Amino acid sequence: MIDRIWSILHARNIEFLRDRAALGWNILLPVLLVIGMGVIFSGDGRAMFKVAVYQQSVDIDLTAHPFLQTRFINFYAVSDLDDAKAKLARHQMDMLINLAVQPTQYWINDSAPKGYILERLIASDEISDFDRGTVTGTAIRYVDWLLPGILGMNMMFSCLFGVGYVVVRYRKNGFLKRLKATPLTPFEFLTAQVLSRLILIMLLTSIVFAGTSYLINFKMSGSYLALLVVAALGATCLISTGLLVAVRTASEEFAGGLLNMITWPMMLLSGVWFSLEGTPQYVQTIAGIFPLTPLLDASRHIMLDGAGLSEVMPQVIQLAVMTTVLLAMGAWLFRWQED
């Protein structure tokens, strides 16, 4: 049995490593994404509001009004008032201020929440009823927060498409039919596929992890061992999901559609790009059933908060249970080919 698993595993690894284009893409894409997002969102903080300012001069003069010194607002000059009003109507900006007249005029879009908040900001020069307190702490850059998301997302695409699609291709071109004629069992075949992808994705992710660490020096405060366990388990869970997609069909288009249907909600709802903090409960519940969610939660907990394995145990257990169920279903439903 071990010999047979090894044969398939070895051949699959060769196939993967010789497919240079796919291999390069697997390494290059996450690095580019992390660096790109890091550059775009670097700086002290992101501006929360966009306010267009109309005044006599072409360049904006931020000393013209005390409001223009408010932090986290992106003030920019406009030269055509009517054009700016049209943009405001289309929600392309949050507020428009006219400093060329006395008294100063402003417009907001009645249906825009940000406009409402800006208006309140102008109205309240001071908050007299509250005592002011501040907290300080090391800020987590967006890129620190984003990195586990990108690595997890890359893992997801690689595991789902790399396994699901490949098995469907094998079935379509008749390679599975040829394997069926040998003593190889579905369990051995599936095990080899899982192991092959797991080894390769862990290797690639480690390379990307080390590379981006060198380039942008992101935050890693927890245990590497815990991160390795979580990543390996998450990858296995994602691979099992991919296998489940590929148990029967010989249609690459159908499999592609199905894989897209699975990956897109995960990409949007599992917290790759933004935190699910504060989203409605049902969104979080839906996100909780995706394998990517516990993987990202646990990784961030380890990397950003310095959590150990015991602290991410709920996610580890969730991933382990999901993996077991998905793999069992995959092995049970698997067919080499249509009769």
Next chain:
Amino acid sequence: MSAVLEVRNLVKEYPGLTAVAGISFSVDEGSCFGMLGPNGAGKTTAVEIMEGIRSATSGEILYQGKPLGAEFRAEAGMQFQFTALQDHLTVLESLKLFHGLYKHAADLDELIETCSLEQLLDRDNRKLSGGQRQRLLLAIALVNDPKIVFLDEPTTGLDPQARRNFWDLVENIKKRHTTVLLTTHYMDEAYILCDTIAIMDHGEIIARGSPESLLKEHFSDVIIELPREDFNVASENLPWTIHQKIDSVEISVASVSEALARLLELGVGIDRIKIRPRNLEDLFLELTGTELRA
């Protein structure tokens, strides 16, 4: 000789189509059994059920007296009509992949020599010619030193030279006392390689036996062939069955000497005459009333 494979009342039905309509036969150990028939006769479906690749609607397949199972998969070698291999692997890597799937496997060096693959070992399996690819697929079919080998139309699409080379390989396999089950729509191939043939048409076996005995059973005559322009007499007065072809005339005769004497008497020029025994092509025509569509 004992039967290594037995097929009993095999039926395969698809919606609106009966691909195999109840066939039965047995294959003797060490023999070469040929299934012969035009495209669409049901040969491949029948063979794939015998290989354990497809399920039968009804009927039974026994290997060494038992239903197909792990023992069969370990001891059978197969070459499908269309076999896909894994991309990006060389010839040697493809062989090793399958070699590793069997507990009892053939010696790789010997296999490479048998199938003349020495010069191709490092070549990507997608860059082989038709004949080279068939030799690799044959080597894969033999990688477990099988007791029975299934070859499904192994020479279709090969040039005459490559076909002849492939026949030599099959003759070598037969010498090792390996049972061979071959499907083909080439009559000459079946005649040369097979000890027993079963002629299939529309999912049924319409004749079975050794090529020689089948021909003897159905024909007692030989064919005399003359160019059309040399045959300048009225055919209706002659005692033979005469088949007019595009540029020739085929005359079926019981005795060649009598026929030649008669033709000379009639003044027919016989300088360009050809005499041939009946072949499987004629048999197929006789049995089905249609020519074999190659």
